Amino acid sequence: MKTSQMIARYKWYEIVGIYAGIAIFLAFVLAPFIEGFLVSLKPLGLLFSSPYRFWPENGSFRAYVTMWQSVPGFGWYIFNSFFISSVVTVIVLVLVVPAAYAFARFDFRGSGPLLGAFLAVNMFSGAVLLIPLFRLMRSFGVLNTYFAMIVPGVAFLIPSAIWLLRTYMMRIPRELDEAAFVDGASYFYTLRRVILPIAMPGITVVAITTFIGAYAQQFIFALTFNSKTEYMPLPVGLFAYFGRQEVVWNELMAASFVGITPAMILIFLMQRYLVAGLTAGAVKQ
Structure with missing residues (x-):
């Protein structure tokens, strides 16, 4: 059913209420990001000026240039975060795909x-x-290696990934497996040649959510298990920025927005597959 046909089923005041609810929801979700971006544009002397002004006076992107000198090793922090998240995502997928298939297809003792x-x-x-x-x-x-941050990230992200992918694989008809078994295919061959191509939308969703989760949860593990600058991910690198006598908030906000750019680019490039995977797994096949 097309979106226009669905909207036509509602009365005008119901449509107004729907869009008003969406607008309120987006306002709460986007307000911190909008304010943070505006702070990055304001001169440092005007950040706490009174009265409050929503749009920055004499705003500029200067902080996005000066932050590279103010935060030494900033580019390396971004690389560390991206590298750790990528490795965690690959390991999770390698472990989760066969595990989710086993939980979705086999009724073994203790699975529940x-x-x-x-x-x-x-x-x-x-x-x-x-x-x-x-x-x-x-x-x-x-300690003080990438493994100290990769291993806990994998351990904490595997459970949710198994649940998500298992639910998706359960909606794939079992008749496909049975047809492959009749033709003499093994379980591994069936998973690799039959199930995986169909489950790719679900696997894509798991990969994206795992990457974002790994990118977001690095702070507590890196702060505890690592003390070397060369292995420091972005959250801890920015946290060290608070250790000075004065916090340059506009540069800190600029660094934060630049730091989340890789994750934002990934979501933007993969959003079509993300939506397809979520909607495909939400209906019975």
Whole structure:
């Protein structure tokens, strides 16, 4: 059904209410980003001026130039965040795809409690497990390395990825597997040649959400398990910016917006696949 046909089913005041609700929702979601961007344009002396002005007076993009000198190693911080998130995403996909297929197709003993345990992992904050994880990382000798941030990221993102991809694979008809088995295909061959091509929209959704999750959760692990600048991701690099006597807020906001640019570009390029995957997994095949 086309969008215009769906809208035609509502009365005018219902349409006004729908769009008003969307506008209010977007206002709450986008307001912090808009304010942060405007702060990056304001001169430092006018940030706390009274009365408050929404649009910056004498605004410029100067902070986007000076931040590269004010935050040493800023480009390297971005690379570290992108590298860590990419490695976490690849490892999660390699582990999650066969696991989700197994949970979606096989009724083995303990599958229900095991899925519940996966879900329970997401209920714990990373801060609760920092001390055990620190002792574990130290015993393996991986402190102050990329592995100290990659391994916890993988561990905390696998459960939600399994649940998401399992739900998608359960909607793929079992008749496809049965037809492949009749032709003599193994489970691995069926997964690789039959299921994976159909499940690519769902896998794309998992990849995007995993990358964003890994990009966002680096702070607490990197702050605890790493003290070397060369392995420092963007959140910790910007946090170190607060250690000075004066916080240059406009440059800090500019650095924050530049730092999230890789994730924003990824979402923009993959949004078509993201929407397709979410809508395809939302209906029964």
